[in-house]
Amino acid sequence: MLRHLRTLLVTPLRAHRGRPAALLALLAACTALALIEYTPLTLLQNALFDRMQRLSPRDRSEMPALIVAIDEKSLAALGQWPWPRQTLARLVETIGTGDPLAIGLDMIFPEPDRLGSASLKRLYPQLGRIPLADPDARLAAALAATPSVLGISANKTLLHGNRSALKVTPVISRGGDAGAIANPFAGALASLPALEAAARGQALLNAQEDPALQDPERGVLRRVPLMASVAGLPVAALGPEMLRVALDAPAVEADIRNGRITRVGVDAYRLPTQADGKLILHFGPLRADRIFSAVDVLEGRIPPENFQHRFVLLGFTATGLQDRVVTPLGEMIPGVDVHAQVLESLLSGAALTRPLWLRLAEGALLITLGLGLIAAVPRLPPNFAVKLGLASAILLFLTGYAAFHLGRLLFDSASLVTLLNPVFFILIGNTLVASDQQRRLAEQALQASREAAARVAGELDAARRIQMGLLPDPAQLFAGETRFQVAAYLEAAREVGGDYFDCFMLAPGYLCLCIGDVSGKGLPASLFMAMSKSVASALLRNHPDDLAQALEEVDAALSRDNREMLFVTSFIAVVNVETGMMDYVCAGHDAPWLLRGQTIQRIRVDQIGGPPLCACEGFPYRHAQLTLEPGDRLLLTTDGVTEASNGQAWFGNERLERLLQENTQGDTAAALVEKVKDAVRNFEAGAPPADDLTLLCLEWRGPEARLPSPQTSTST
Amino acid sequence: MELEAVVHPKANLVMVRGRIDHGSSMAFSELLHPHLENCKKGAPPLVLDFAGVDYVSSAGLRALMIATRFAKNQGGRLGIAEFQPLVREVFGISRFDLVIPCFDTLEAALGELA
Numbered sequence: 001m002l003r004h005l006r007t008l009l010v011t012p013l014r015a016h017r018g019r020p021a022a023l024l025a026l027l028a029a030c031t032a033l034a035l036i037e038y039t040p041l042t043l044l045q046n047a048l049f050d051r052m053q054r055l056s057p058r059d060r061s062e063m064p065a066l067i068v069a070i071d072e073k074s075l076a077a078l079g080q081w082p083w084p085r086q087t088l089a090r091l092v093e094t095i096g097t098g099d100p101l102a103i104g105l106d107m108i109f110p111e112p113d114r115l116g117s118a119s120l121k122r123l124y125p126q127l128g129r130i131p132l133a134d135p136d137a138r139l140a141a142a143l144a145a146t147p148s149v150l151g152i153s154a155n156k157t158l159l160h161g162n163r164s165a166l167k168v169t170p171v172i173s174r175g176g177d178a179g180a181i182a183n184p185f186a187g188a189l190a191s192l193p194a195l196e197a198a199a200r201g202q203a204l205l206n207a208q209e210d211p212a213l214q215d216p217e218r219g220v221l222r223r224v225p226l227m228a229s230v231a232g233l234p235v236a237a238l239g240p241e242m243l244r245v246a247l248d249a250p251a252v253e254a255d256i257r258n259g260r261i262t263r264v265g266v267d268a269y270r271l272p273t274q275a276d277g278k279l280i281l282h283f284g285p286l287r288a289d290r291i292f293s294a295v296d297v298l299e300g301r302i303p304p305e306n307f308q309h310r311f312v313l314l315g316f317t318a319t320g321l322q323d324r325v326v327t328p329l330g331e332m333i334p335g336v337d338v339h340a341q342v343l344e345s346l347l348s349g350a351a352l353t354r355p356l357w358l359r360l361a362e363g364a365l366l367i368t369l370g371l372g373l374i375a376a377v378p379r380l381p382p383n384f385a386v387k388l389g390l391a392s393a394i395l396l397f398l399t400g401y402a403a404f405h406l407g408r409l410l411f412d413s414a415s416l417v418t419l420l421n422p423v424f425f426i427l428i429g430n431t432l433v434a435s436d437q438q439r440r441l442a443e444q445a446l447q448a449s450r451e452a453a454a455r456v457a458g459e460l461d462a463a464r465r466i467q468m469g470l471l472p473d474p475a476q477l478f479a480g481e482t483r484f485q486v487a488a489y490l491e492a493a494r495e496v497g498g499d500y501f502d503c504f505m506l507a508p509g510y511l512c513l514c515i516g517d518v519s520g521k522g523l524p525a526s527l528f529m530a531m532s533k534s535v536a537s538a539l540l541r542n543h544p545d546d547l548a549q550a551l552e553e554v555d556a557a558l559s560r561d562n563r564e565m566l567f568v569t570s571f572i573a574v575v576n577v578e579t580g581m582m583d584y585v586c587a588g589h590d591a592p593w594l595l596r597g598q599t600i601q602r603i604r605v606d607q608i609g610g611p612p613l614c615a616c617e618g619f620p621y622r623h624a625q626l627t628l629e630p631g632d633r634l635l636l637t638t639d640g641v642t643e644a645s646n647g648q649a650w651f652g653n654e655r656l657e658r659l660l661q662e663n664t665q666g667d668t669a670a671a672l673v674e675k676v677k678d679a680v681r682n683f684e685a686g687a688p689p690a691d692d693l694t695l696l697c698l699e700w701r702g703p704e705a706r707l708p709s710p711q712t713s714t715s716t
Numbered sequence: 717m718e719l720e721a722v723v724h725p726k727a728n729l730v731m732v733r734g735r736i737d738h739g740s741s742m743a744f745s746e747l748l749h750p751h752l753e754n755c756k757k758g759a760p761p762l763v764l765d766f767a768g769v770d771y772v773s774s775a776g777l778r779a780l781m782i783a784t785r786f787a788k789n790q791g792g793r794l795g796i797a798e799f800q801p802l803v804r805e806v807f808g809i810s811r812f813d814l815v816i817p818c819f820d821t822l823e824a825a826l827g828e829l830a
Binding site: 521566590615 | 738773774775778781782785811812814
């Protein structure tokens with residue numbers, strides 16, 4: 001059951017090297033990218049963009065906007081907030097004497113001053129008709145005398161005290177109706193009509209909606225409205241409105257294209273925005289050098305000249321007054337500084353953008369890379385595919401950082417990499433599974449071939465033992481023999497070989513010596529060698545007195561069933577061990593060496609030599625005779641001696657002749673064989689032998705060296 | 717080991733180069749086979765020019781023996797000419813000159829076979 005379930009789950013993943021499954025994952029990735037606002041990917045996206053801002057925050061060395069702060073020091077000196085309106089009026093007037101470009105009040109005065117004439121006369125009716133100085137009128141006068149901008153706080157619902165009728169300079173829309181597109185609010189909390197009327201401008205203060213409602217933002221302020229729609233009326237935010245007042249322009253303007261707000265600003269000072277009129281603010285760090293304490297300004301410690309040709313924002317920095325926001329840089333800054341930063345951005349034209357085309361490009365890149373991976377990964381070796389995947393991820397991140405640094409564009413590489421991951425892992429997983437299977441198959445094949453090799457080696461070893469067992473041991477065979485000594489040596493180039501030798505008493509007093517070399521080497525030659533040796537030894541015994549006849553019969557017998565057309569060179573001698581008379585035949589074999597005293601000679605075969613056995617069927621072989629002298633040594637070799645190689649040269653007949661001439665005087669047959677073998681092996685210097693090597697040596701001591709044994713004496 | 721057929725008016729002349737040993741005798745047989753197929757009764761003789769052959773092992777001799785029999789069965793004529801001394805010695809010792817017609821010069825081969 002469980003296995004069935006597993007098969008059901010795994011089979012579609014494994015089909016066609018995982019390509020269909022990967023394609024499905026790519027389709028899901030495209031959907032997720034299109035609807036990214038509704039996925040947790042926005043968290044990742046925000047984290048990436050915040051990281052970029054931290055790596056390169058906006059430069060704030062220019063100081064176009066200053067802040068006069070209602071800070072702890074001012075509250076300590078002048079008493080609790082709200083201050084009497086006269087105090088505020090004096091503050092505004094003091095700033096005004098410095099001739100600032102505009103004064104923005106990041107505060108709202110919806111209720112009359114508690115020390116105004118109406119409330120005082122309610123408390124003290126005895127004041128009667130005595131004219132009292134009205135603090136609200138006093139503030140209104142100050143606002144009227146300066147380039148002042150008051151704030152309003154917009155709300156989604158019409159709360160108590162909120163109004164939908166406001167005295168604002170509406171934003172002018174170009175290419176559409178900004179009031180219908182911008183973030184909509186039902187109404188706003190605004191200041192007393194008298195103050196509204198006195199101020200040069202009135203603007204939106206909301207930098208942030210309720211953080212709890214903006215879950216993906218996690219309470220971090222990233223987007224700041226440059227405008228919004230309050231009761232259908234397009235209203236500018238404090239920054240653009242102050243700029244309008246400073247430039248004495250008729251209105252803040254909004255560019256609209258295809259139903260999306262694209263830019264908001266005044267004259268040439270415009271910033272690209274999101275579709276709803278929000279600016280993605282490129283934050284800079286909070287700078288204390290542009291914040292002045294209100295009490296210092298009031299009491300003349302800060303000369304008003306400081307404010308000349310600057311924007312001045314009046315706002316709260318005191319912790320108790322709760323106007324603080326968290327920026328992507330991770331700082332908690334007073335809300336009034338956000339307005340200052342908007343103003344700075346407007347003047348310098350600095351803004352982060354994430355235009356529609358960039359999102360479309362991300363989609364296109366996702367599809368291209370996804371299809372590319374699907375096409376490439378199953379064809380590549382896994383380690384290369386992993387490197388390719390890693391390289392494309394790194395390339396995407398580098399593109400993101402480059403876009404930010406060069407164009408202030410927010411390219412979402414994090415989401416792309418995240419969405420490509422499932423595609424990549426489905427493909428690479430399949431590749432790894434496939435290569436693992438191949439590896440296992442290869443291991444099995446290797447194991448099988450090792451076993452086969454071991455089996456063959458075992459069989460070859462057995463064949464070798466059988467082949468060596470076919471060869472006589474002259475020392476054992478002729479133990480106690482005094483008339484002659486026979487010694488032999490045979491070593492195959494491989495486990496088995498095609499050389500052979502034989503020695504046996506053909507008849508009493510007649511010693512037969514054979515040496516043979518089957519064409520080729522190794523196993524095929526060894527089979528023919530075994531047959532040649534048995535056929536030769538059997539037929540020689542049939543014709544003990546006619547060597548040529550015997551050889552012709554051997555030739556005929558071997559040729560009979562020789563479809564593979566192997567042939568064998570052979571030299572056969574029959575020696576009368578009493579007289580030294582030697583009868584011999586040669587079938588294509590190298591002439592043996594005769595060592596007689598100081599002289600070295602080859603046995604003459606030129607008159608009687610025939611082709612190798614089986615090479616020329618029916619060849620009339622002839623035999624020859626020579627007489628050995630006591631002490632003669634006869635050495636029969638195969639081409640394993642002359643063709644032994646040290647990599648540069650062959651051992652050769654000359655080298656062999658010199659060796660026999662100089663080093664073997666008086667040696668017995670056994671010593672001679674040992675010496676020649678050692679010389680050949682030393683010459684080869686450890687290199688593997690090229691051919692089978694066989695040496696057969698007869699030392700004839702002559703008739704004087706009679707056997708002491710009576711049995712053999714009678715036979716001679 | 718390589719073979720090269722040479723156009724000749726009187727014979728099918730094939731130049732052989734390299735060693736014909738245990739390792740290359742199979743390749744030699746395969747390369748020679750197409751020439752052998754043309755070596756039949758009435759056709760010009762097949763002459764192997766051995767001037768470029770450095771070494772012939774027993775396996776090489778066997779390949780030549782098989783080739784000779786093949787040609788003989790078809791009624792064709794096959795010979796070898798232009799030996800290097802060492803190779804000629806191999807043919808002499810093994811008496812393979814009795815198995816395959818061997819000639820010292822190309823002219824001699826053509827005079828005899830063609």
